[in-house]
Amino acid sequence: MSSSKSNSASDSPSGTVDRAFRAALYADDDTALDTGASVLAADPDADAELARRGTEFVAQAWRRGWQPADVVRMVRRELDDPHVRLAAALIRAQAPDDRPRGHRWAAQLAQLEEPGENALRPDRFTHATAVLELYRLLLRLPALEPLEEPRREHQGDARMLGRIRALLAKAEATGFPEEAEALTAKAQELMARHSVDEALLDARAPAKDAPGACRIGVEPPYEQAKAVLLDAVATANHCRAVWNEPFAFSTVVGFEGDLAAVELLYTSLLVQAQSAMAKAEAAQRAGGRGRTKTFRQSFLAAYAHRVGDRLRTAAEAPVTDDLLPVLASREVAVTDRMDRMFPQTTTTRLRGVSDEAGWTEGARAADRAQVGNRPRLSPRPERRR
Known part of the structure; x- marks a missing residue:
């Protein structure tokens, strides 16, 4: 008796992330969060796609008027230190694809927390839970008044x-x-x-x-x-x-x-x-x-x-x-x-x-x-x- 493997979209990394997001991102209860984290933890191949989606959430926050220091401040206020490190990593990962935004923005990027040399990554379920909690927060950030960088800077x-x-x-x-x-x-x-x-x-x-x-x-x-x-x-x-x-x-x-x-x-x-x-x-x-x-x-x-x-x-x-x-x-x-x-x-x-x-x-x-x-x-x- 022969067997075959499915190549459906639901079995792809993108499909795994979609299923986890449907389960966890738009609900507030812990059961939904656990369900989404379990889906992600079971599929290591989805990690890159999960990170890519995170940089999209970061770019969306910029379009809503937020800046790096604002996001880090809000994450620190609402969540915990692991989430702050995850947010800093996402912001750094998104920066090469972003447009130039001026000296104040660059200073905020330079002040982002770096991962510790001896920092231990938690188990896959715990990590996926923290990522989903962070994405929930990023997804729900409201629009802020946009800030414009100065048109010119003086040499002195x-x-x-x-x-x-x-x-x-x-x-x-x-x-x-x-x-x-x-x-x-x-x-x-x-x-x-x-x-x-x-x-x-x-x-x-x-x-x-x-x-x-x-x-x-x-x-x-x-x-x-x-x-x-x-x-x-x-x-x-x-x-x-x-x-x-x-x-x-x-x-x-x-x-x-x-x-x-x-x-x-x-x-x-x-x-x-x-x-x-x-x-x-x-x-x-x-x-x-x-x-x-x-x-x-x-x-x-x-x-x-x-x-x-x-x-x-x-x-x-x-x-x-x-x-x-x-x-x-x-x-x-x-x-x-x-x-x-x-x-x-x-x-x-x-x-x-x-x-x-x-x-x-x-x-x-x-x-x-x-x-x-x-x-x-x-x-x-x-x-x-």
Whole structure:
């Protein structure tokens, strides 16, 4: 009695993946997930096709306005470390087939987590389960506001931002508050000078630059206070920030040089705040207080509030009459770009601020995180976050 093998499409790698997807991707229960993972685990020949489908999901996310850092942030928030590594691998695999997208996108690709040299791959069923969980998430990502890369970059950006980055790194590393103040103030001074230089260059350029936008992660815990801090930094640097709480980021709109300054200063102030909070918290525990969560929440809220006050005060510095029209026209362009991207926004109030000691220590830390002056433009519209 002879036997024969079937060559039907359902027995091909593509057919295996299709069956697994039908079983698992469009249902939320674990039984469906187990069924799909079992189908994939039983067919090693389907692995390449499964990975190829993953790169298609990644490309689909880009078409919906997501960027590499956004996807990794969401995967880390919703799933686990193995899923983050899988997502990073898919993004790297898709990159050679993608179009050039500019320096910020390239930086996000460079920051993707690399697989560990000694990382052990789990059994086939566990691996297939993780892949399907990741694909479920990628498939359901909604559309975001698209971000455009800057149309041109100025040659002085890298050198100036390198100096600013070095100053802020020293401010973060020093154990002396006075030195951190001086270094942060110097960095802010360079940012202000850089912003003015960019404005004058733009005014003289045959084809003027246009405002762009970037996303900056604002992740738990204490994300409200962090969003307020980022809003204050953005406003002081001639940008606008809109917080997206469900997806753990804020979109910052502004000219490219100012966007880079916001990213650097916000990150540095957050690092300095975390360091100051740890020291203040240790002193509180030594005194017998143990309400760590409420202390931290109140500390960061006060820090953000106080930094915002100081940045707004710094923005009162006058500028020369010949520069004011240039800066004002740029602010109009930024405001117009944000209104087009976000025609509807709401204002959020801080919640859960109840620890007086935390508030006091946070305000003191903000006073130590000295910031320099930025040129004031025209009267500002209401801030949004």
